[in-house]
Amino acid sequence: MIQQERLVQTVLDLVQLDSESKQERAVADYVTARLTALGYTVREDNAGESFGGNAGNVIAYKAGTGAGKCLLFCAHMDTVKPGNGVKPIVEQGIIRSDGTTILGGDDKAGIAAILEAAAAMEESGLQHGPVQIIFTVAEEIGLLGAKYLDSEQLPAIDAAYFFDSDGMPSEICVASPYHIDLTVTFRGRAAHAGVAPEKGISAIQMAAKAIAAMRLGRLDEESTANIGIIQGGRATNIVTDETVIYGEARSLNKSKVDSQIAHMIQCCREAAEQLGGQAEVKVEECYAAIDLSPDSTTVQLACAALRKLGMEPQLVKSGGGSDANVFCGKGIPAANVGVGMTKVHSTEEYLNIAEMEAAARFIVAVMEEAMV
């Protein structure tokens, strides 16, 4: 059913199409042609127009040939840099680049596995329920395609799977935290540090005082916080009038992440007030949590499909975020599934062909399990 040779050829085709974030046109055209040939109704939304990309999310649908749950399979079309001019090399069960670029198996392995499963399903004549496929743009630069996805016309999705993770499909990420970014600009007053320091108000000191008062690092089992960047100052002889700090908080629990951000803001305001300056605060909700219960249709179908394939499901948590988080925030129950990528975002990136093939088999098995 699944044809390894064709799967490998698809991924080789895909990685040779340049698609650094916002430049996904060639990949969008390729997948549109492939899905159309398989009988899918394919449209592209205008997500790219919102952030200067040359393509939108590719959204494909095929009605069920029988009665079954409605499934969604997803991957992203963009890659990180340096991702242009990839020259893939296949050897000993892996696919890698020539070392001058990334491979772009993140996430073209996901696209290839989905296309292979769709083709295999079509050829097999097996009955399936309604299938929705979405290939997003601009995942790597802030999950932008998913955030701007035109989801209005989507049918009700019973279970959704993103193929954007390393390892075997038996590794299923069912929990990943809410994530909020915090930017605080401290404003003080500049003065000569040697001649008249008492006329100055140090924004660096405000930032230091604020950060020293914050609870940071691992806060509890499901929550973390960090200040990652401090910017400010021009010379040692100037009392600094502006300092900006960039931080974040994450938690599986929405109220915990909200209260951590409130705590960080309070530390900033208090420090600014004590030193006679100001703190300007900007809060950005990056994405929602993935928090799928073991009883959810997404997890149940995945576990049944894996067992049928002779694999033991491993339900894992991740501290990172992906398109699946954004989809969960839109009410689509999405898990992130392994598709054989390794050392992603580096020129040593490679793909394990057997793991990618297992992901394609998993997709077919989930479709079979979804029949009612």
Ligand SMILES: [Zn+2]
């Ligand atoms: Zn990815």
